[in-house]
Amino acid sequence: MPPRKSPQVPFIQSLDRGLTILRSVALSPQPVSLGEIADLLDIDRSSAFRLAHTLRRRGFLACPPGRKDYVLGSSMWTLSHQYDWSNMLVKVAHPELKLLATQINETAHLAIREGKNALFIDSAHATHVIAVAGQTGELVPLYCTAHGKALLADADERELRAQFGAGPLQKYTKNTITSIKALAKECDQIKQRGFATDESEYGSEMRCVAAPIRLGNELIVGSIGISAPALRFGRELYPDYAAKVCQVADRIGQYLSGAETKP
Amino acid sequence: MPPRKSPQVPFIQSLDRGLTILRSVALSPQPVSLGEIADLLDIDRSSAFRLAHTLRRRGFLACPPGRKDYVLGSSMWTLSHQYDWSNMLVKVAHPELKLLATQINETAHLAIREGKNALFIDSAHATHVIAVAGQTGELVPLYCTAHGKALLADADERELRAQFGAGPLQKYTKNTITSIKALAKECDQIKQRGFATDESEYGSEMRCVAAPIRLGNELIVGSIGISAPALRFGRELYPDYAAKVCQVADRIGQYLSGAETKP
DNA sequence: TACAGCATTGCGTTTTATGCAACAACTCTG
DNA sequence: CAGAGTTGTTGCATAAAACGCAATGCTGTA
Numbered sequence: 361m362p363p364r365k366s367p368q369v370p371f372i373q374s375l376d377r378g379l380t381i382l383r384s385v386a387l388s389p390q391p392v393s394l395g396e397i398a399d400l401l402d403i404d405r406s407s408a409f410r411l412a413h414t415l416r417r418r419g420f421l422a423c424p425p426g427r428k429d430y431v432l433g434s435s436m437w438t439l440s441h442q443y444d445w446s447n448m449l450v451k452v453a454h455p456e457l458k459l460l461a462t463q464i465n466e467t468a469h470l471a472i473r474e475g476k477n478a479l480f481i482d483s484a485h486a487t488h489v490i491a492v493a494g495q496t497g498e499l500v501p502l503y504c505t506a507h508g509k510a511l512l513a514d515a516d517e518r519e520l521r522a523q524f525g526a527g528p529l530q531k532y533t534k535n536t537i538t539s540i541k542a543l544a545k546e547c548d549q550i551k552q553r554g555f556a557t558d559e560s561e562y563g564s565e566m567r568c569v570a571a572p573i574r575l576g577n578e579l580i581v582g583s584i585g586i587s588a589p590a591l592r593f594g595r596e597l598y599p600d601y602a603a604k605v606c607q608v609a610d611r612i613g614q615y616l617s618g619a620e621t622k623p
Numbered sequence: 624m625p626p627r628k629s630p631q632v633p634f635i636q637s638l639d640r641g642l643t644i645l646r647s648v649a650l651s652p653q654p655v656s657l658g659e660i661a662d663l664l665d666i667d668r669s670s671a672f673r674l675a676h677t678l679r680r681r682g683f684l685a686c687p688p689g690r691k692d693y694v695l696g697s698s699m700w701t702l703s704h705q706y707d708w709s710n711m712l713v714k715v716a717h718p719e720l721k722l723l724a725t726q727i728n729e730t731a732h733l734a735i736r737e738g739k740n741a742l743f744i745d746s747a748h749a750t751h752v753i754a755v756a757g758q759t760g761e762l763v764p765l766y767c768t769a770h771g772k773a774l775l776a777d778a779d780e781r782e783l784r785a786q787f788g789a790g791p792l793q794k795y796t797k798n799t800i801t802s803i804k805a806l807a808k809e810c811d812q813i814k815q816r817g818f819a820t821d822e823s824e825y826g827s828e829m830r831c832v833a834a835p836i837r838l839g840n841e842l843i844v845g846s847i848g849i850s851a852p853a854l855r856f857g858r859e860l861y862p863d864y865a866a867k868v869c870q871v872a873d874r875i876g877q878y879l880s881g882a883e884t885k886p
Numbered sequence: 887t888a889c890a891g892c893a894t895t896g897c898g899t900t901t902t903a904t905g906c907a908a909c910a911a912c913t914c915t916g
Numbered sequence: 917c918a919g920a921g922t923t924g925t926t927g928c929a930t931a932a933a934a935c936g937c938a939a940t941g942c943t944g945t946a
Contacts, residue, residue, distance in 0.1 A: 369894085372677045373933065374903065375641040379681045379698075386702035389710075394924065404905050409925065411903095414635045418642045424714050425878065428924065431714075432706050434838045434880050435642075439649035440703040441842055443695050447652075451687050451694075475786040476739060499785060522762055523738040575697050579704055615688065617697050632926085636902065637934065657893065667936050672894065691893065 377401050378411050382420055386436070391429040446472050449573070449582050450482045452615055456608045457484040457584065464601060466588040471507040471570070472581070474499065476523050478508040481582075503529055503543055504536045506558035506570035510583035513551045513572045517544040535561045554609075555602045556583075560590060567593040569601045571609035576617045584609050640664050641674050645683055649699070654692040709735050712845050713745045715878055716836075719871045720747040720847065727864060729851040734770040734833070737762065739786055741771040741846070766792050766806055767799045769821035769833035773846035776814045776835050780807040798824045817872075818865045819846075823853060830856040832864045834872035839880045847872050 384400055385392045398408035412430055415421040419435035453470050461468040461484035470482040477499040502508035503524060512520070520540050529538045537543050550556040550572075558568035570585025586601055587593075593601075647663055648655045661671035675693055678684040682698035716733050724731040724747035733745040740762040765771035766787060775783070783803050791801045800806050813819045813835075821831035833848025849864055850856075856864075 369676050370673060370934085371680070372637045372641065372673055374635045374637045375674060375677050376681065378635065378638040378641065379678070379683060383681075383698070383702065386706050389707065395922085405924075406906085406926080407904055410633060410635055411638060413632050413925095414638050415642070417634070418639065418646075419880070420642060422879075424711070425718065431711050432703070432708075435646070436699070436703045436706070437708065437844070438838055438842060439646065440695075440699045443649050443699070444652060445695075445700065448685075448687070448694050455688065477785060479785075522740055522742075525739075575701055579701060581700070616685075617682070633903085658891095668892085669894075669937085670935055673934080676894095 374411065377403070378415055381408075381411060381415060382432075382436075385421060385430055386432050391424055391427060391431045393429040397430075445581065446481050449612075449616070453573075453582070453584060453612050454482060454484070456612055457482060460484070460584070460586065460604065460608050461486050464586055464604065466586050466593070468584065468586050469507065469570075471511065471583045471585075473502065473511045476502055478502055478505060478511055478583070480507070500562060501530075501532075504532055504558070504561040506556045506568035506585050506587075507583045509543075509546060509550055509556035509558075510570040510572040510585065511580055512543075512547050513556065514580055515544075515547055517541065520544055520547070532562045533560050533564050535559050537561065553602075554606045556585075557598065557602075558587075565590045567595075569598060569605050571602070571606045573609045573616070574613045577613070581616070582612075584612065637674065640666070641678055644671075644674060644678060645695075645699075648684060648693055649695050654687060654690065654694045656692040660693070708844070709744050712836075712875075712879070716845070716847060716875050717745060717747070719875055720745060723747070723847070723849065723867065723871050724749050727849055727867065729849050729856065731847065731849050732770065732833075733845060733847050734774065735845045736765070736774045736843075739765055741765055741768060741774055743770070744845075763825060764793075764795075767795055767821070767824040769819045769831035769848050769850075770846045772806075772809060772813055772819035772821070773833040773835040773848065774843055775806075775810050776819065777843055778807075778810055780804065783807055783810070795825050796823050796827050798822050800824065816865075817869045819848075820861065820865075821850075828853045830858075832861060832868050834865070834869045836872045836879070837876045840876070844879070847875065 380401060381397055384397070394405060394408055394412060397412060398405045401408065412421060416423065416430070416433065419433045421430045422433035423429065424431055449472065450470065457468045457470055465486040467486065468484045469480050471478045471480050473479070480496050480498045483496050500508060502512055515523070517540060520543055524540060526540070529536070529540070529543070531538050537546060555569055555571040558566065560566055566587060567590045568585055568587040570583045572580040573582040573584060575581050585605055643664060644660055647660070657668060657671055657675060660675060661668045664671065675684060679686065679693070679696065682696045684693045685696035686692065687694055712735065713733065720731045720733055728749040730749065731747045732743050734741045734743050736742070743759050743761045746759050763771060765775055778786070780803060783806055787803060789803070792799070792806070794801050800809060818832055818834040821829065823829055829850060830853045831848055831850040833846045835843040836845040836847060838844050848868055
């Protein structure tokens with residue numbers, strides 16, 4: 361039998377169109393005119409006008425002063441800022457976090473960026489292992505921890521300077537990276553290979569692997585990783601742990617990006 | 624004749640409803656169930672389902688793993704982050720900036736927050752006045768400039784510590800605030816009165832007044848202010864300048880928040 | 887196991903969104 | 917300066933889309 365081609369769930373056409381408008385306006389570097397909207401959706405200008413008007417009335421679109429074309433409105437800004445994304449991240453990631461912790465039998469952490477720090481927002485401990493550093497709620501520097509560096513993966517030198525200033529960075533241990541240039545290079549590597557490490561750069565005798573969680577394989581919204589005392593976590597374990605962490609980070613990212621669970 | 628009560632422009636009902644759903648989900652600290660959505664809009668469950676489904680398919684809503692209720696989806700996050708808000712801010716603010724500069728006959732600046740710095744994204748110079756510090760593109764510290772402190776107005780002590788760490792802040796001039804506690808108090812004052820000042824706290828012999836630009840009288844998205852050498856800009860000018868700056872900041876904020884230009 | 891609550895689907899009806907056409911404001915062009 | 921061509925906006929009749937109702941699954945519970 362042929363695969364069902366028609367979607368069983370009917371779509372609300374006008375809502376769908378409105379969201380498409382929102383998307384195209386958001387992704388366009390320029391204000392979008394009514395004609396472009398009508399073209400894009402292949403509908404009449406009057407319809408486009410009414411859709412755009414509703415979006416504008418709700419604050420999702422706006423018109424630059426004097427102009428008649430559309431840009432994103434304040435609602436998008438406000439709503440996405442007021443929303444507690446970390447909460448959502450925790451909910452999605454927690455099962456994976458637990459799985460990771462039990463698989464490897466170490467502590468797994470979930471972190472997000474908060475200013476120039478990484479903030480641990482969740483963790484899962486292997487049952488019989490003594491808790492290591494990095495409790496939920498703790499803030500650690502971005503530039504000298506695996507989680508922090510994972511969160512910085514996409515930053516270039518200019519961006520790093522904006523965050524940390526021109527001067528040298530505080531040296532916590534003998535392994536701490538203190539120059540912006542070196543940090544930029546490290547970030548680049550992390551971006552390439554997909555994970556970051558912490559060779560006792562902040563706390564001594566600790567190792568950590570962390571991978572950025574990306575929305576749509578782009579935007580970094582958090583990081584997931586495993587930490588353990590260097591005694592138990594030897595360098596030879598990096599490949600294995602890193603692979604697992606990357607896989608999990610990727611799965612979480614896919615899920616957050618709205619991957620469908622198609623039967 | 625009576626004022627026209629019926630809105631001349633017809634509304635797209637289903638789009639409007641969809642946006643209302645988006646709003647309520649974004650503002651709810653908890654996932655929102657189908658029933659709640661149906662209740663909120665006073666429509667049938669089936670309709671609510673189809674609307675929510677459309678939003679989900681487009682990534683504006685998502686379901687937590689395993690659960691059947693709704694949270695914000697990644698599209699909101701992605702779209703609002705990829706969007707170049709500063710560009711919009713510049714476009715809206717530039718005329719006001721020019722007006723301000725010519726009225727007072729000094730230089731006016733527009734800034735946004737970028738990490739722990741304020742970034743000047745636009746400026747307007749009075750015709751015959753020599754340019755002062757703060758060119759477009761320049762980064763200045765948040766804690767010791769009027770623009771920076773305006774951008775920090777809503778921060779509490781905890782937030783400030785997260786940004787600047789526990790240690791004392793770098794002292795640029797004899798007036799630089801170096802303790803977080805003092806900074807927190809200053810921010811509180813700024814929030815109360817609506818504007819921030821810079822008493823040569825960063826550059827010497829310079830004064831500046833700046834006010835935060837707020838979305839919906841809440842979220843701070845930028846700052847606008849006037850700078851001048853202390854020689855020309857005496858303390859006695861603060862009240863007048865501050866009032867003007869606040870008024871302009873407010874107007875820009877109102878506009879950005881989607882104020883309608885009703886005839 | 888049966889029931890209760892909720893999500894999901896089918897279907898006929900009615901609302902509602904749509905395209906057409908006309909109008910207005912404005913720009914470009916000859 | 918005038919006329920032709922855009923582009924934004926409103927009115928209206930029709931066609932289609934969205935809606936509510938009711939029936940069907942699905943899941944968790946007494």
